[in-house]
Amino acid sequence: MKNLSISAILLAGFLGASAPSFAGNKDRTGQAGATELLINPWAQSTGVFGMNTAYVTGVEAMKNNIAGLASIGSLDVGLSHGVYLTGSDISINDAAVGVKLGSAGVVGLNIMSMGFGDITITDYNNPEGNGGTYHPQFLNVELGFAKEFSNSIRAGFAATFVSEQVSNITATGACFEGGVQYVTGKDDNFHFGITLRNLGTNMRFSGNGFAINGENPQSTPTFVASNNYPSDKFPMPTYLNLGLSYDFYLDQEHRATDTSVAKHKLTVMGDFQSNSFNNDNLGVGVEYYFMNTLGLRAAYRYENGIGNAATSTTLYTGLAAGVTLQRSFGSRGNTRLAVDYSYRPTMRPANGVHMFSLRFMMK
Numbered sequence: 414m415k416n417l418s419i420s421a422i423l424l425a426g427f428l429g430a431s432a433p434s435f436a437g438n439k440d441r442t443g444q445a446g447a448t449e450l451l452i453n454p455w456a457q458s459t460g461v462f463g464m465n466t467a468y469v470t471g472v473e474a475m476k477n478n479i480a481g482l483a484s485i486g487s488l489d490v491g492l493s494h495g496v497y498l499t500g501s502d503i504s505i506n507d508a509a510v511g512v513k514l515g516s517a518g519v520v521g522l523n524i525m526s527m528g529f530g531d532i533t534i535t536d537y538n539n540p541e542g543n544g545g546t547y548h549p550q551f552l553n554v555e556l557g558f559a560k561e562f563s564n565s566i567r568a569g570f571a572a573t574f575v576s577e578q579v580s581n582i583t584a585t586g587a588c589f590e591g592g593v594q595y596v597t598g599k600d601d602n603f604h605f606g607i608t609l610r611n612l613g614t615n616m617r618f619s620g621n622g623f624a625i626n627g628e629n630p631q632s633t634p635t636f637v638a639s640n641n642y643p644s645d646k647f648p649m650p651t652y653l654n655l656g657l658s659y660d661f662y663l664d665q666e667h668r669a670t671d672t673s674v675a676k677h678k679l680t681v682m683g684d685f686q687s688n689s690f691n692n693d694n695l696g697v698g699v700e701y702y703f704m705n706t707l708g709l710r711a712a713y714r715y716e717n718g719i720g721n722a723a724t725s726t727t728l729y730t731g732l733a734a735g736v737t738l739q740r741s742f743g744s745r746g747n748t749r750l751a752v753d754y755s756y757r758p759t760m761r762p763a764n765g766v767h768m769f770s771l772r773f774m775m776k
Contacts, residue, residue, distance in 0.1 A: 586615070
């Protein structure tokens with residue numbers, strides 16, 4: 414009865430938080446920078462648009478809900494590669510490792526970089542290019558910690574260093590996040606998660622790229638001087654995410670003899686994201702696992718104006734899908750290798766986003 418009461422309170426809070434301001438803050442739309450912090454590089458999570466906030470586990474939790482990092486049994490290592498808008502030369506690469514420190518908790522490190530290919534250098538005198546190119550680079554380094562306080566509650570926090578470099582100008586900053594996961598139910602099949610991400614310092618671009626040589630008309634005689642025009646500060650893309658999920662075990666007789674592996678497991682989920690600088694969004698998803706070996710997932714995420722090229726503020730259509738193939742090794746099955754893939758179609762350009770992940774887990 415106690416668990417049921419807690420579940421009811423969490424559900425009421427989730428619905429209450431979703432109701433008031435679904436449209437987001439229109440006056441602040443587009444004012445945030447470092448929007449690569451909104452990109453989830455992990456294929457398992459992006460197969461449901463990150464709606465697995467309530468039950469995400471392992472190193473991929475560092476880009477979703479840091480509390481899930483506490484689920485690591487001993488060691489978790491992951492690599493990910495993303496093709497962002499096929500043909501655009503935009504790529505996403507991510508590497509992460511999580512290590513359990515006994516009863517103290519789990520510590521994790523995540524490094525994500527974005528590349529944009531070769532971009533032609535242009536200037537006032539050479540609008541078509543001067544024959545050279547430059548290579549913008551975005552880098553995020555995240556250090557996180559999470560702990561399982563009981564069989565029902567996990568919590569964690571993390572700090573991320575942000576670096577953006579575009580030719581001869583740079584910007585750096587730091588942001589923080591925290592998250593909680595709660596599980597209850599007869600078979601531990603009701604999950605609730607909440608996370609606040611990207612709460613941090615303002616950033617500002619600076620460097621030689623803002624220096625312009627020009628005449629100083631206030632001097633006599635006039636002379637050419639180098640004037641520096643600094644850029645304005647911009648905030649981080651802070652957001653609050655709440656998620657619910659429920660597991661349906663479709664083979665109770667099988668679980669009676671082997672409770673560690675369900676032959677058929679179906680998870681349904683709902684998620685609400687309140688963005689400080691974008692439209693809020695609300696979505697639902699479903700995930701199916703067969704013998705914890707083959708995983709299939711799909712989701713739909715809605716926000717105001719989506720689907721209409723004239724009003725939409727997102728490049729996505731709202732749909733997402735993904736697949737996982739994984740296998741356990743060793744005499745006790747305590748080592749697992751997983752390969753994940755996800756695809757999210759886009760409106761403009763209509764090339765879609767592909768994510769590939771490889772994960773290695775030890776209990």
